[in-house]
Amino acid sequence: MEIVLAIFVGVLTGTGVWLTLRARTFDVILGLTLLSYAVNLFIAAMGRMYSARAPIIEAGRAPSLLEYADPLPQALVLTAIVIGFAMTALLIVIALRSRAESGGDHVDGGEQGAPADPAREDQR
């Protein structure tokens, strides 16, 4: 099970990095989303992998650490998911506005190849 999860996290990270390095805003956003999935799985895995263990005290369970899983990584994952989700939404809005204003979805604004704004060269 561990090896499956490790491979899965690796594939997600690799795909995410590759997409993030592309020049289209949509690809970058997808890449960042995959990257955040990989990170979330990684955090969950850092609480170690168990099955059929309760994260909070349950009546009738033996009061032993062998019976319980670590609840903290689960709370961390939840926080990370919420934050990542909100940031992705914001990034989509920026990308859409950028497309509306410059007429292309290149990450630098405008179309691939030609710079959208001739003045941009001058901005440095």
Add this chain to the structure above:
Amino acid sequence: MNWPHWIILPVVLPLAAAALILLFGRAHLGLARLISLASTLALLGVALGLVGHAQGGAVEAYLVGNWRAPFGISLVLDRLSALMLLLTAAVGLVALVYSMDDDDRRGAYFHALFQLQLMGLNGAFLTGDLFNLFVFFEVLLSASYGLLLHGGGRARLAAAFHYVSFNLVGSALFLIAVAMLYGLTGTLNMADLAQRVAAAPAENAALIRAAALLLLVVFSVKAALLPLYFWLPDTYGAASAPVAALFAVMTKVGIYAIARVTTLIFGPEAGVAANVAAPWLAALALATLALGSLGALAARRLRVQVAYLVVASAGTLLVGLGLGTQAAVAASLFYLAPSTLVVAGLFLVVDRIAVARGEAADHLRLAPLGTGRAGLGAVFFVLALAAASLPPSANFMGKATLLQAALPSAHPALTWAVVLLAGLGLVVALARTGSLVFWKAPEALHRLSPQLLASGPQRAGIALALLAVLGLAIGAGPLAAYTQATSAQLFARQTYIDAVLGAQPAPPAWTPRVGMDKP
């Protein structure tokens, strides 16, 4: 402190102000300004009080929710966090006052976002928990995304897309590092982490060192360390002037986090991970400083030139942290406040210069000057002098003590050469700008009225920045004493650990009416 809740005020106050502004200030800009100004002034007062308290040398832990550390989240006030709080409030006030005539009109929610940004900054400086630090990073970043876009426009959108994506990747790396440390040590409380990393078995050494360096990468994204600073000139060059001024303190969050983590958790006593970041920091900081100086020389826009000053200042600060001795860290911390305030002031002045030059705006080419040759020129001269670390500014003192502290290091000649040559580069860059903009510029046909050049609040904001820079030059003695004590406190990490882990929950102030037990 007889009232323990002072420590959490720098987080709660701007949050409440932001909520009030969103509730009542949406239709009334005047009210929004009033609340924002009141909150920032109150923050300045609280920060002054906290600095006064921290000066005594006590490390104070505030248990949020009255849970004992390391199980609950704790806020920690020591000399370093108090200094950062004061710096944030001061820069915040300068930027806010400047914005209150024109800039805050250009889009909705400026003041609410501004307060949330202050909350995120203050929280990051106060928290004693690594995951909580991540959360406050996100709070300050999400507010900064909004502030960067404030005013709209194509250049800002393009810069914002890069900035947000870059920081999202940074956040992902931060989470990986945090998760690794938690998986290896089972704690996220920084004091507890310091103990457990020091006692970690050798078989975990490689993973802990990897996590430590990953944290360094994440903080370097914020602090603008080579090779992770390329986002900064574009972003700061695109932001509106008061926002860029406030962002000057944002890079210092990264510096703060590096200073905290490299002394507390991965310091000289950290066992398998002792001083893991130091060799990287020392070399990269010198390279950052050199490239910041070259960038300032090569910049074609005045605002981008100031942004490169931020990079150069970050490089200088990290040189001190990279040297890693108590004297060098003290010199760095001394340099921190004046360099931040000077850059914030310069962003504001440059905004006015761009108005005075009309069409040419802040592009570094010969162009007629509408007005303000004497006034703007004098202000620019004073701030540029300080930014280039020439005497009699406090920046000069900071750099001089840093060079002194570098003498016993491994490569003093290299450090001296880079710091001095980079300083020379900044002097040349700023002198060239000054002569191009003020001396060589012909008189414009249409003279700008003084009111159009800078309104009351804008003048007040710039005056406040000037006052702070001059005040730091005069008060350099007390500041030096304070930063030396701060550095000593950072290296006496056991005090910090004992204060946090030994903090006792207060007796409950009230008993809940509804019991938590199951019926």
